[in-house]
Amino acid sequence: MEDLDTRVLRAALTWQQAGQPAVLVTVARTWGSSPRPPGSLMAIQGQGWVVGSVSGGCIEDDLIARIHAEGIEAVCARGRPAVLRYGVSAEQARRFGLPCGGTVELVLEPLGAHSRLAELLAARQQRQALCRELDLHSGAVTLRPATPQDEPGIVGERLLTPFGPPVRLIVIGAGDLSRFVCEMALGLGFELIVCDPREEQAQGWAFGGELPGVTLTREMPDDCVQRLQPDARTAVIALTHDPKLDDLALMDALATPAFYVGAIGSRRNSEQRRARLREHFDVPDTALARLRGPAGLFIGSKTPAEIALSILAEVVAAKNGVTLSDQASVATAKAMREALTCA
Template sequence: MDSVNLEVLRQAVAWNEAGIPVTLATVVRTWGSSPRPEGALLTIAGDGRLVGSVSGGCIEDDLLDRLRSERPTAPEHVTYGITAEQTRRFGLPCGGKLELVLEPIGPANRLAETLAAIERGEMVARSLDLITGAVDLLGDVPDAAVVFDGKTLVSAFGPRWRMLIIGAGQLSRYLAEFALALDYQVTISEPREEYRDSWTVPGATITTEMPDDAVIALRPDRRTVIIGATHDPKLDDLALIDALKTNAFYIGAIGSRANSERRRERLKLFDLTDADVDRLHGPVGLPLGARTPPEIALAILADITARRNGVALTAAVERIPSSAEACPTLA
C-alpha cells in the first residue's frame, strides 16, 4: 500500500484509541477519469480533522458537511457523480463517477490488528459486512486493492512496494529517484566501494552485500521489483539467479537484445527452468527508443507501472519520425 493510505490507517487507529469518533472512507468503484484510485482512503475525526483524500477536495468538503450533521452508525455506500450537475459540483472529470463506503470505526473494527500486520511486512485482507458492520481478517488476500459486491467490502493491505536495484551507477540514480517519487521503498546493492562513495540519492538504502545475498535478505514477494542495472554479469546474474526463484512481481535487467539472449542462456545453466527464465524482462522497460539514463529509467518505471495497473501492452510499437526528422529544412 502507498504511504498515504498507511498514514490514514495510523491516524484512524490513533484517534480511535484516544476515544475520538472516526469515520473511514474507502474508494470502492470509479468510472471515467477519477482523481483517486480504488482503495484510496480518507479518515475524518469527529472534530473535523482529516487525513488522506478521495478526490481533489470537493467531495471531502461534502463529507465534512455530511458528518457534521449526522455521523453514520453503520457502514454506508455513497455515490458521487450520478448526474451532470453532481459531476460539476464535486469537480469530477467529465464522465467521472465515484463510489465510497463510509465506515464508523468502533471497538471491533480490527484496524489496529490490520496495521500491526502491515508493520510486520505481512499482507492482510480486511472484510467489512455492510449489513452487520462485522469485520474479519482473511488469509486469502486478493490481487485487487478492493473487492466490492455491494454487500461486502474486502480491502487488501500490505507493506509498501519495494525495489532492489543492482549497482549504484548513473542509471540507478534516476531509477531510485523515480521509484521514490512513486512511493517505492528502494534498496541499492553495491559491493563496489568506488560506486558507493559517489552515491547521493537520499531516501534509498545502500548495502554492501553481494547481489545474491541482497536478494535473499530482501525475501522478495509479489510487491517486489528487482532490476539488474550494472551491465556486469558477475553482479546482475548473481541477483537474477536467486530472484527468478522467488515470486517477485517484476524482475528485469538492462542490456541489448543480443546480450539479453546470452544472459538467458547463461541463467539456464544454474538450475533455473525455462519458465523461471521466461519471467525475466530483458531488455527491460518499454520500447521508447530511450538512450539517456533518465529516459531508460522512465521506460523501466513506465513498464512496471503499466503492469501493476493491469494495462495490456500488446500493441505493436510503430517507428515515427523524431521531431528533428519531421522538421522541413529550408532550401
C-alpha cells in the first residue's frame, strides 16, 4: 500500500492525464489546533471524487460544494491558484470542526501538464527528496532538491511543499511475526522489503499468500542492507533470532543514517548480541546505543500480532522524532515489574 501523499499525487496525475479537470489542495498554514499539518494534500476531481484530506471532513464537504457551485471547469480555467482560509471566526471553527478556534489556510491549485506530478512521483520512486515550489500568481511549478531547512508553507509568493522519499522498512526474516509486521506496516504506508535466504521460510511465506506492496528477497541480509543503503527514511528490524543472519545486517545498518535499527529477543539475548557486535565486529558503543533491543514498546504483548504492534509503535515514534520514556522500553519495563514482584 502506498503512503497517503503518493496516493493523492497518483490519483491527481491519473485524472489529469485522462483529461479530467482536477484540483490539488494543500494545507499551507495553520494557527492554533488543526486536524492536519501544513503540507497535507487532497485531490478533488470534477465528479466530486476525493483522495486525501485537509481536515476531519467538514472542510472537505465545503470545498466540494464550492467547486461544484462554480464548476470545476471554471475553477481550472482560471489557471492560477487560490488561497482559502477556514476557521477565522469562532462560528467557522464550530462549523468546520476546528478544535479550540483553530485556523487553516489552504491553497487550491488547478492541475495541468505544468504541475509536474509525473516527475515528482518518479523522483519519489527513486528515493529522491524534492521540494515543490508553486508560484501563487502564475501556477508555475519548480522542482528542486529539498534541503533540511525546507518547511511546508507559503514563503513570499510561493507555496513550498517538501517531499521526502516514502518511509521504508527492511525486515530481516520471513516468519509469522514478520508477516504481521508487514500487514500492519502496509496500512501505515511503509515501503516494505523482507529478506530471508532460508528456503523453508520462503516457502512458509508463500503459503500465507501474496502481500501486495511487499518485496521478498532471498539474498543474505547483510547483502540486502548494503544494496539498499538505508537512508534517514529507512528502518531496519531483525526478526530471525539467528545471529548468522542478524548480526552482520545489524552491523551494516548501524553504520547508516537509518532512523531505527532494532532486533527482537530476550533481554539476555539482546545483551549477548551487543557483546558480539562490540567484541567480534568492533561496532563502537556510539553505534550500539542506537540499537533497539529488545525491540518494541512494553504493552504486555504475547502473540505475534501484539508483538508486531509493539514494534511498529516504537518505529513510528522514532520516525516522528518522539522521545519516549525509558520506562516504555521492553527491557526497562520488565525489569521494573520483576523488581516489584521480588519486593
